[in-house]
Amino acid sequence: MSAASLDVIGLGNAIVDVLAPAADAFLTRHGISKGTMTLIDAERAESLYAAMGPAVETSGGSAANTIAGIASLGGSAAFIGRVKDDVLGKVFTHDIRALGVRYETSMATEGAPTARCLILVTPDAQRSMNTFLGASQALGPDDVDETLVASASITYLEGYLWDPPEAKQAFRKAMDTAKKNGRRVAFSLSDPFCVDRYRTEFRELINKQAIDILFANEHELCALYQVGGFDEALQAARGRVPMAALTRSEKGSVIIAGNEIHVVDAVPPTRLVDSTGAGDLYAAGFLYGLAHGRPLPACGKLASLCAAEAISHMGPRPETSLKALAARHGL
């Protein structure tokens, strides 16, 4: 196995986020479950957008945000995910490439438009996401450049895209390629709704040791092992997955790796504005640290700092250089 020339390659949905503040009553009125992600069709996207307040647009997508974070930390990263050749597709492509990320997935020239996610941000800074997947779903195994995957220290996959059969094939191809080349595979459970849908398959991936590093929040891990509390879920995960970073919002996170276990405090954000992207940026900090051989507690601290940056403003992508931010915090 040769030295990795890339820190991380991410595979996931290529989405433009449309973010608007909303009152709790808006969520109730429109049947939106707070804090989760719901898939919507074009018609619902239209009607929900019409009902939403004034919005801002910014590139998003869970794994894409993580990859953007790694690039902002100064890491070398690539992304695989599909947009259409339309205005939002160009926005997505610009934003990720402008960070120095290698992003070469061909644009769809027909079919559904570029994916968008309508995000309602309530006064408690929670985000409730409504995703029209559009062109994002059209990812297939042919989009997975094996040479590129083989060159990355870690291949990172978001559970959100574990749905269309072609995309699953793309994920499996990427996992196989990484493993064959002695690289590590990281996987995010993404959302309790994803876990409910694919519990058996996610557990199988873990049991087959296809996943080296698991990212999950408390709710997702509890859903995976169908247990009621965090500690129970933690015990279920221990020994089953080589490494896991388990996030608990303001309670911080717990990192497990074999017999090692670290309890990491959250970093309080300078302002509590919008939690969109907090988990994605946590993963960015953690994977950057890991790819650069830092000890696990240092990876956790960097992860928490990156998450706090994401929470301090509207939108999931870092607003400032994470590299400079980390340096100011001695990380």
Added chain:
Amino acid sequence: MSAASLDVIGLGNAIVDVLAPAADAFLTRHGISKGTMTLIDAERAESLYAAMGPAVETSGGSAANTIAGIASLGGSAAFIGRVKDDVLGKVFTHDIRALGVRYETSMATEGAPTARCLILVTPDAQRSMNTFLGASQALGPDDVDETLVASASITYLEGYLWDPPEAKQAFRKAMDTAKKNGRRVAFSLSDPFCVDRYRTEFRELINKQAIDILFANEHELCALYQVGGFDEALQAARGRVPMAALTRSEKGSVIIAGNEIHVVDAVPPTRLVDSTGAGDLYAAGFLYGLAHGRPLPACGKLASLCAAEAISHMGPRPETSLKALAARHGL
């Protein structure tokens, strides 16, 4: 003259802003003059966008931002300005209507795309704007609904759009309609570059008493009267224009009205992030106060508070309800 059913109607460019942080060296390298607005063509827009960092998109346009601010304060407002029927045109339309603003200018179905403004935000929170005017320039007198203008207490015009002959005709028609109906006309000088181009015409508008309320910052007013310092410019404006709100960034503002003169402190922003829209939101607070019959010092305080909100985040439009913000500050 009947009671006004609208507080303010604004006429101006209908623009989507594309904002990215940038180092000072980026401005130098790309020949961008800090803090000002430069018109660019499609080709330059393309090459500058390619060179910019990752961006966020949000509705903008100077007078449109002011109108959005008035609506956010709870005022009744309308906007006239042209977009094309494309993705960005729909974004602009959604955002302004979602605030309850009456916006009915027909979308262009051919010709240039919706206007966009590439905004580089330097670490000192200064914004340098590069505007591709696109469909915005196609505003003409037929777009001015006289009944709507007649129903507004104040008609607000941005100097930025004082350029294409058809748009000037639209402005003159709106001014005449307002005057004929006993309403007031407010005008913003917008930018020193606009003043340099149209000094004679702007002075003539003032001398003919076509303008009741003038908005200008220090640099614009000095450019208008070709004097070297603020006090000289202030003396030149006094007696020439019935009312003026003259802004000086962190030094606050000076309001003159006949023999009345008020010196108003700036409100320090909670965070110094991006000054885009600060002047536009100052105008929003001032015009809202004026339309609601508040005394000038109170109008100035509200104006300063709204400007501070705009500076505390990326993008020109208020991120929070200005009505609630004003209430929290006892305004």
